[in-house]
Amino acid sequence: MTDASKLTPAVAAMADARTKIPGDMVNHATQDLPDNQRSAIRRLHAHYVENDLTIEETAKLIGYTGAVVSQLFRGKYDGALDNVVKEIESFFDLLERRNQGRALAFIETQLTRRIWNVCSATLEFQKIAFIFGDTQVGKTAALKAYAAAHNHGSTIYVSMPTGGALGPFLNKMAEVLRIPQNLNSSKLRERIIRSFDDRMLLIVDEAHRCIPDTGNSRHPVQTIEFIRELFDETQCGVVICATNVFRDAMDAGGVSKILRQIKRRRLCALQLPTAPTPNDLNTFAAAYGLPASSGAARELERRMIDDEALGRWLLLLRMASKVASQRKRPMSWNDVISAHAGLSDLEGKKY
Numbered sequence: 001m002t003d004a005s006k007l008t009p010a011v012a013a014m015a016d017a018r019t020k021i022p023g024d025m026v027n028h029a030t031q032d033l034p035d036n037q038r039s040a041i042r043r044l045h046a047h048y049v050e051n052d053l054t055i056e057e058t059a060k061l062i063g064y065t066g067a068v069v070s071q072l073f074r075g076k077y078d079g080a081l082d083n084v085v086k087e088i089e090s091f092f093d094l095l096e097r098r099n100q101g102r103a104l105a106f107i108e109t110q111l112t113r114r115i116w117n118v119c120s121a122t123l124e125f126q127k128i129a130f131i132f133g134d135t136q137v138g139k140t141a142a143l144k145a146y147a148a149a150h151n152h153g154s155t156i157y158v159s160m161p162t163g164g165a166l167g168p169f170l171n172k173m174a175e176v177l178r179i180p181q182n183l184n185s186s187k188l189r190e191r192i193i194r195s196f197d198d199r200m201l202l203i204v205d206e207a208h209r210c211i212p213d214t215g216n217s218r219h220p221v222q223t224i225e226f227i228r229e230l231f232d233e234t235q236c237g238v239v240i241c242a243t244n245v246f247r248d249a250m251d252a253g254g255v256s257k258i259l260r261q262i263k264r265r266r267l268c269a270l271q272l273p274t275a276p277t278p279n280d281l282n283t284f285a286a287a288y289g290l291p292a293s294s295g296a297a298r299e300l301e302r303r304m305i306d307d308e309a310l311g312r313w314l315l316l317l318r319m320a321s322k323v324a325s326q327r328k329r330p331m332s333w334n335d336v337i338s339a340h341a342g343l344s345d346l347e348g349k350k351y
Contacts, residue, residue, distance in 0.1 A: 020049055021073045023178030024195040029075025031197045037081055039154065040088040041072050046151075047092075049178045062087040107287045109280040111272065112142040118270050119146050123154070123201040123237035128228075128265045130250075131241040133272030136309030139241050143203050150201070157203045164210025166222045189226065196234040202227070207242040211249045221255050228262045247271075275305050284314065288321050288331050297333035300340055316340055 026045045030038040048058040048069075056066040064084060071077035072084060106112075115131060122129040133139055140159075147157035158176050161168040170188045174181045177195045179188070196202065210223040224240075231238050240246070240262075247269070250259040276284075281301060282292045293301045304313045320339040324331035 020178070021045070021055075021070070022180055022191075023049070024191045026073045027177070027195045027197075029073065031199075033081075035154075035199070036089075037085050040085045040092075043092060043151075044069075044088050045073055046178065061091050106141070106145040106148075107284055109138070109276070109283045111138055111276060111280055112145070114270060115139065115142040115272075116146050118268060119143070119150075119155075119201060119203065119237075119239055122239050122267055123199075125267055126198055126235045126237055127267030128231060128238040128240065128262060129267045130247070130269040131239060131272065132244050132247040132269065134274050134309075135243060136311040137272055137274065138276065138310050139272065140205055143205055143239070143241055147203060154199060155201045155203065156196075157205065160204060160206040160209040160223070162209055164207075164223050166226055169210070169223045169226070193230050193233050196230060196236045198235040200234075201237040201239065202230070203239045203241065205241045207240045208246040208249075211242075211246055211253070212255060221258050224259060224262055228265070231262075231265060276310055281305070281313075284317065288317055290331060290333060290336075293333060296337060300337060304340075316343070319343075 023045065026042060030041050033041070044058065044062070047053070047061075048055070054066075055069050059066045059069040062069075062084070064087065068077060068079070068084065077084070118129050118131060131139060131143075144157060147155045151157070156173075156176055158169075158172055161172055167185065170185065170192065171181050173179075173192050174183075174188055177192060179191050179195065181188070183191065204227060207224070210221060212221065227238060227240070230236070249255055250263055253259075285291065285293060301313065304316065316336060316339050319342075320335035321331050323339060324335050
């Protein structure tokens with residue numbers, strides 16, 4: 001196998017057209033750069049992989065040659081880095097302007113601000129934080145939005161695979177970090193850890209999936225032990241988000257002694273409420289141009305939050321918004337009530 005570090009820029013660019021430059025190589029090559037430079041280069045690399053571009057296609061986006069982009073990703077570029085970074089940032093500024101309006105923006109609430117504050121503090125103090133709460137209260141949406149807003153080389157979001165075993169988790173991490181997955185477990189662990197440094201944040205969502213159902217199986221907890229190993233090796237921030245199943249297992253479950261090690265490294269543990277506050281519900285309504293609910297709309301809102309949680313309620317608001325948009329008029333609470341009636345008819349329910 002040819003050592004890529006010994007290739008000339010032109011030959012390296014030709015090789016890159018056939019084989020993607022892995023993410024851990026880029027992260028390692030940029031780890032000592034100033035924040036704006038490393039963020040821009042890592043963001044460009046993510047765009048290159050996620051859109052299945054060649055090096056040459058990526059280079060055209062910023063007005064440089066494939067050889068330059070190849071050197072950027074490998075940490076070999078010896079030109080004026082600020083000039084290249086400026087072009088990368090200009091490209092993404094244009095891309096964001098073009099994407100505006102294609103989807104409803106993330107709705108910030110008091111709950112999401114608390115979650116974001118935990119994420120930021122965890123990164124700042126290089127600790128582990130826990131976020132616990134029931135399903136469908138808005139945890140995942142808030143964490144994904146945080147990762148999207150801070151994902152220029154600093155925040156890695158991963159959802160724990162079903163079953164929580166270490167092998168699938170390593171593969172998921174490799175996918176997110178843009179590392180080839182056709183490696184043995186030992187090599188994959190090494191390259192994942194190498195991808196992180198103390199200026200990065202790892203968010204692990206749905207972490208309760210790695211808690212054994214029986215309480216006497218240690219196998220899935222190996223995944224949590226790997227996360228602890230990654231933290232110890234790199235001192236990156238780690239946010240572990242899970243349902244209360246994880247909290248209870250950590251406090252008094254059959255694997256509590258194993259989980260005690262990661263618990264001792266915590267900065268904080270945020271316990272979320274079982275339902276959104278009235279203020280947060282009003283914030284969601286305002287995002288769709290609605291006043292605070294009242295009367296029949298308030299009763300519907302209360303009943304759906306109690307019976308079906310926040311995710312279902314937000315789906316109903318989106319459905320009502322689409323109907324109002326198609327009819328080219330502002331959305332009203334009557335649209336929400338009608339959308340709910342339509343859903344009930346589909347399910348054969350009568351309210």
